[in-house]
Amino acid sequence: MVERNTPPTVEASxxxxxxxxxxxxxxxxxxxxxxxxxxxxxxxxxxxxxxxPSGCGKSTALRIIAGLSAPSSGTVRVARxxxxxxxxxxxxxxxxxxxxxxxxxxxxxxxxxTLMPWTSxxxxxxxxxxxxxxxxxxxxxxxxxxxxxxGLADFADAYPRELSGGMKMRVSLARALVTDPEILLxxxxxxxxxxxxxxxxxxxxxxxxxxxxxxxxxxxxxxxxSVYLSQRVVVMTARPGRIQADIRIETVEPRGEEFRxxxxxxxxxxxxxxxxxxxxSGQSTL
Amino acid sequence: xxxxxxxxxxxxxxxxxxxxxxxVMVFAAGLVAWELVVRIKGIPPYVLPAxxxxxxxxxxxxxxxxxxxxxxxxxxxxxxLAASIGGIALALLFNQSKWVEYSxxxxxxxxxxxxxxxxxxxxLIYLEQQTAVVVCAFIVAFFPVLSNTTLGLNSVDRNLAxxxxxxGASPQQTLRFLKLPAALPYILGGLRIAGGLSxxxxxxxxxxxxxxxxxxxxxxxxxxxxxRLNIPRMFAALLLLSLAGIVIYGVLALVSHLVLRRWHxxxxxxxx
Numbered sequence: 001m002v003e004r005n006t007p008p009t010v011e012a013s014x015x016x017x018x019x020x021x022x023x024x025x026x027x028x029x030x031x032x033x034x035x036x037x038x039x040x041x042x043x044x045x046x047x048x049x050x051x052x053p054s055g056c057g058k059s060t061a062l063r064i065i066a067g068l069s070a071p072s073s074g075t076v077r078v079a080r081x082x083x084x085x086x087x088x089x090x091x092x093x094x095x096x097x098x099x100x101x102x103x104x105x106x107x108x109x110x111x112x113x114t115l116m117p118w119t120s121x122x123x124x125x126x127x128x129x130x131x132x133x134x135x136x137x138x139x140x141x142x143x144x145x146x147x148x149x150x151g152l153a154d155f156a157d158a159y160p161r162e163l164s165g166g167m168k169m170r171v172s173l174a175r176a177l178v179t180d181p182e183i184l185l186x187x188x189x190x191x192x193x194x195x196x197x198x199x200x201x202x203x204x205x206x207x208x209x210x211x212x213x214x215x216x217x218x219x220x221x222x223x224x225x226s227v228y229l230s231q232r233v234v235v236m237t238a239r240p241g242r243i244q245a246d247i248r249i250e251t252v253e254p255r256g257e258e259f260r261x262x263x264x265x266x267x268x269x270x271x272x273x274x275x276x277x278x279x280x281s282g283q284s285t286l
Numbered sequence: 287x288x289x290x291x292x293x294x295x296x297x298x299x300x301x302x303x304x305x306x307x308x309x310v311m312v313f314a315a316g317l318v319a320w321e322l323v324v325r326i327k328g329i330p331p332y333v334l335p336a337x338x339x340x341x342x343x344x345x346x347x348x349x350x351x352x353x354x355x356x357x358x359x360x361x362x363x364x365x366x367l368a369a370s371i372g373g374i375a376l377a378l379l380f381n382q383s384k385w386v387e388y389s390x391x392x393x394x395x396x397x398x399x400x401x402x403x404x405x406x407x408x409x410l411i412y413l414e415q416q417t418a419v420v421v422c423a424f425i426v427a428f429f430p431v432l433s434n435t436t437l438g439l440n441s442v443d444r445n446l447a448x449x450x451x452x453x454g455a456s457p458q459q460t461l462r463f464l465k466l467p468a469a470l471p472y473i474l475g476g477l478r479i480a481g482g483l484s485x486x487x488x489x490x491x492x493x494x495x496x497x498x499x500x501x502x503x504x505x506x507x508x509x510x511x512x513x514r515l516n517i518p519r520m521f522a523a524l525l526l527l528s529l530a531g532i533v534i535y536g537v538l539a540l541v542s543h544l545v546l547r548r549w550h551x552x553x554x555x556x557x558x
Contacts, residue, residue, distance in 0.1 A: 068448045108452055114445040117549045118467045127463070131453045159549055179453075 017079065018044045018183050018215035019065055024074035025240070026060050033240040035060045037074065040234065040243070044079065044182070047209055047216040049226035049233045051272065053279050057241030058219045059111075062185050065217065066108050079105065079182055079215075107176030107214075109186040113168035115160040115175075121147065122156040125175045132179070146174040149208065166197035173205070183215045190225070202228055203257070210254055223276065227268045228260060235275040245275035335518040340525065343518040351507065351519075355526050358488055358503035361416075362534070365423020365484040370477055372424065373431025381439045381465070382457075398429035402487055406494035419491040419503075426487030427480040434476030438469025471550050474542040481534040489527065504530075 025036035035057035042048055050058040063069040064076060115124045122143050129139035147153055150170040160168055169189055176184055190198040206229060209216055220226050226233045227249055235245040249268050251259055259265050317337045323329070324336040331339050344351065376394070380387035402422050409418040442465055450460050492505035502510075504523050511519040546553035 063448075066448075066452055068451060106452065108449065110445045110449075112445060114443065114449060116446065116464070116467065118470070119549075127449075128453045130463070131450065131455045131459055161549060 016043055017077070018042045018046070019079070019217065020075075020077040021061070021065070022075045024061070024064060024071045024076060026057065026064065026069070027072045035064075035241045036071075038242060042215060042217060044215055045213050046232065047218065047230045049218045049220055049230040050236060051220055051223065051226045051233055051276065052236030052241060052244075053238050053276075054221060056236045056238050056279065058236055059187050061241065062108075062187050062217060062219050065183075066106055066185055068108075105179075105182040107179060107181035107184045109169075109172050109176045109184070109189045111188045111191060113160070113165075113172040115168060115171055117160050119159075120156065121152065121158050121160065121163070121171050124160065124171055125156075125178050128175060128179045142178055143174075146178040147171070149177065150174045150204065164197075166193055166201060169193065169201060170204075173208075177208075177212070177214075181214065183217070186216065186218045188219050188221065191221070198225070199257075199260075205229065206255060223269055223272050227265060227272055228255070233268075233272050235272060236279070238279045244279060245272075247272055247275060332515050332517050335521055339518050340521045344522040344525065347519055347522060351504070351522060351526060354502060354504040354507045354523070355530065358485075358492065358505065358527070359530060361419050361423055361488040361492070361503060362485045362530075364420045365427055365487055366481055368420065368424040369427035369431055369480050369484060373428045373476065373480070374435050374473060376428075377432050377435035377439060378461070380436055387436075394429060394432055397425055402426050403490050403494060406491045409491075410495055415495050419488060419495060422491030422494075423484040423487035426490070427484035430479040430483065431473070431476040434472045434479075435469055438472025439465050441472065442468045471542075471546055471552060474538075474545060478535065478538045478542060481538045482531055485527070485531050485534060 019040065019042040021038055021040040023037045023039065025033060025038065027033045034055075038057075038061060040061070050061060052058050060069065064071050065078060067078075115121075116127070122140065125146050126139045126143040129142060134142075144153065144156060147156055150173050152167060152170050152174065155163065155167065155171075160171065163171065172189070176186075190201050193201065202225065205216075208214075216230075218226070218229060231249055233245075233247045233249060234243055235247065236242065237244045247268070251262075251264055321336050321338060324334055335343070376390070380391065402425055405425065406418070406422050409421055412418075413421060446464060446468075447460075450464055455463070488503065489505040492503040493509055496506065496509060504527055507523045508520050508527075511517070511523065543553050
């Protein structure tokens with residue numbers, strides 16, 4: 001089911017949406033269906049988590065939204081610029097990855113920091129602006145500003161290898177924010193960090209989200225992280241990934257450390273875990 | 287832990303010093319033994335010259351030898367530059383187009399596996415002598431540059447490549463900001479091998495060429511001295527060739543270290 005020419009009325013009703021996936025599937029050449037059919041709508045400014053067992057296609061979904069991977073079928077709509085939704089930037093079937101025109105309205109944080117080791121932190125953060133041919137002085141100022149927003153103003157001239165794992169992840173986050181994107185896609189960004197660092201980064205991410213009002217789609221395999229961070233937890237089934245449950249997390253905002261230890265928090269965690277359980281049934285725990 | 291730290295630091299420093307001291311001591315001991323054997327047994331210099339005789343020959347024949355050294359080094363440099371530029375350019379071409387790679391790569395391998403000593407006589411028939419010698423140095427040296435650069439260009443972090451795609455980087459931007467810097471350690475490794483190999487290529491071709499004259503290289507000097515049973519000069523020329531090889535390797539290793547010292551594992555201290 002492929003929609004190409006969307007009537008204006010539908011278009012208008014989508015303006016509040018940041019991301020909309022309709023019947024999206026992804027099958028690999030070896031015949032394995034990794035995803036779908038998968039439907040997802042994300043409103044602007046929303047913080048949602050995609051939660052599921054490993055290999056359920058949650059990263060695939062994120063890469064499809066980013067335009068890094070083409071869906072096998074279905075439509076993808078992503079708001080690129082403030083206030084508008086453009087028709088699906090990825091058409092199914094006949095898309096060569098190199099021909100996709102990915103949006104600059106998207107920031108992507110990978111599971112690894114994915115920094116260029118050969119250059120300084122500032123140059124790493126400046127990269128997206130450099131690729132967009134933003135004048136150097138302006139780009140440097142914006143890179144420094146992005147670094148300051150993640151608390152790394154003093155490390156602009158350091159090289160990535162001189163930073164700790166948590167700091168590298170902050171640089172990666174600053175790089176994703178430097179273009180002031182509408183949408184922030186995060187692919188298990190804190191999975192490799194120790195718990196204390198992860199908690200701190202969770203709080204910093206929430207503070208940034210409240211301040212900047214970005215749409216965040218956060219992929220994780222941690223029930224606790226997803227409940228703590230997001231307004232909505234979308235629980236996915238095992239391969240091929242579909243939506244098992246869509247749970248809204250409502251609590252007193254702004255959230256802080258006290259939410260982590262509250263009864264409401266553990267209730268939500270129990271509900272989300274229960275929704276996740278079928279995805280693991282019949283599967284070896286390994 | 288803290289009490290042990292100074293001991294380990296001291297011992298590691300001693301260990302590092304030993305890495306330089308020991309080979310020098312072995313070298314000195316070898317020379318002394320060589321000198322003694324030649325003197326005690328009274329071996330004539332046309333059979334085995336003593337180290338002292340070799341050094342004296344080096345000083346006495348410096349005018350001839352230095353000129354030959356300059357010729358060989360120039361050939362080596364030309365071959366090395368041709369191999370570096372050619373190898374990197376071809377690797378970039380391969381990286382741009384799989385079809386070009388599939389079409390040409392087998393011939394690069396053929397060129398590499400065919401012994402240059404067997405190609406040299408043919409080249410000397412078709413090309414001017416100086417050109418043929420440089421081409422030999424090029425043939426021997428270019429393959430490591432090509433294969434290392436290809437490996438480097440293909441070793442780009444997939445996520446970084448995805449990031450460049452996400453931000454709509456042009457092919458030129460991807461090449462300049464991502465592929466070339468990522469391939470740099472590999473390219474420098476290739477150049478380090480190519481430096482030594484271009485010297486070997488130059489020497490092999492000079493021996494195959496075997497032409498006398500004012501512009502003849504060190505290898506010809508060795509061959510000619512052999513015909514004349516001037517063994518001390520053979521050794522002196524060989525010594526110069528060895529030293530040239532060591533200096534070439536050292537310079538390239540230093541360049542590699544200076545370029546990579548801020549970021550690449552190979553150039554960082556082990557403690558970091």
